[in-house]
Amino acid sequence: MKDTKIMIIGTGGTIAGTGNGSSALTEYRAGSIGIDDLMQAVPALNEYGPFESVQFSNIDSSEMSPYRWVRLALLVNEVAERDDIGGIVITHGTDTMEETAYFLQLTVHTKKPVVMTGSMRPATALSADGPVNLLQAVQVARSESAIHQGVLVVMNGYIDSGREVAKLHTTDVATFGNAQLGHMGCIQNGKAYFYYTPCRKHTSDSEFILREEVELPQVGIVNLYGGMDTEILTMVASRSQGLIVGGFGHGTLPQAVRDTLKKITIPKVRSSRIGNGIVSSNSSDVKEGFIVSDSLSPVKARILLMLALQQERSREDLESLFALY
The missing domain is CATH 3.40.50.1170 (L-asparaginase, N-terminal domain)
Structure with missing residues (x-):
């Protein structure tokens, strides 16, 4: 060298x-x-x-x-x-x-x-x-x-x-x-x-190949806090092609947040605002359309989701990508 x-x-x-x-x-x-x-x-x-x-x-x-x-x-x-x-x-x-x-x-x-x-x-x-x-x-x-x-x-x-x-x-x-x-x-x-x-x-x-300048899809991040107005989620989602939700602890989402997110149809990733540790899948994720971030922080989950959406990957592909990368 x-x-x-x-x-x-x-x-x-x-x-x-x-x-x-x-x-x-x-x-x-x-x-x-x-x-x-x-x-x-x-x-x-x-x-x-x-x-x-x-x-x-x-x-x-x-x-x-x-x-x-x-x-x-x-x-x-x-x-x-x-x-x-x-x-x-x-x-x-x-x-x-x-x-x-x-x-x-x-x-x-x-x-x-x-x-x-x-x-x-x-x-x-x-x-x-x-x-x-x-x-x-x-x-x-x-x-x-x-x-x-x-x-x-x-x-x-x-x-x-x-x-x-x-x-x-x-x-x-x-x-x-x-x-x-x-x-x-x-x-x-x-x-x-x-x-x-x-x-x-x-x-x-990596399978993410950039051969020319491209405009990446807009992916928003919302980190939760106690008593949050859930309209924030709706507003961010309306301007985004994907959404990262930084939940409490192990990606925990209050019921009001879950109810709002059920109405949002863009790809949604459940992460944690803590930024350390794994957010693993549970029985509600498939029913409610969530992908989990594994050990990626919200800001890094956003990057992976942007690149995946640029390739127009399916929901099943998105799940596997968060396990591979």
Whole structure:
């Protein structure tokens, strides 16, 4: 792999952010620094070259959208097909990194390492975490152990799968992880160590193929709360082609919510607002037309449903897809 290039794709985020001083940790301008300048700020990267870079975007990741996901997936697939590219690193804001990672996990068709990274502190902050995260992402992308592991997220010395990873803290540099399975691996002294491999279909094994820019179906999310006005469900469903319902606990739905959802005929996925653990099927799901999200959080269930609806899959297919991916 050493004879090939690592492609570094910049999309913006806090890692490319600047503040008014070294103590500005939460007030800063995300997406202010170009990817080439980020790379130049980490001289240790030279040990892991050669590199090529491209500035896909330079945005706050709260501005990431399905439209941008599709374009990014097309770019990554195009780059991955090149014989001179051995791995790909994507710098990204942390707010939607878990969503982008799962989208790419489903739509990038390569066994080559695809690694996402970012930072919780802007580049101008004291003890900024971006430089070491970028370095370690490159180290993972250079590792043969990272081949066919799916899309990976590398932050704070740890490796997580694009399917399971979640942002767990608003400001902590150790924000990314997975409360259910633990980290997939870690980086120590420049070496990537993996503890387990993904067991769900991903990347080169995925059946979700994007060959051109497409407009993905609108899928809405409604997370329940005590005493919720169920008309919210009707309103969101009227503007959507699919609906994710984040229920209480094990995806529990109050009777008023169930009664409203029975009248909604678009595909409906029962998930949990908790975002950790499995939502399994029960006897009411088939009668009431629900698909269960398995261990996918509402935001990730939305991504899988969008891609499935793009292919006009049947309800039976949707059930199997949530078990496979």
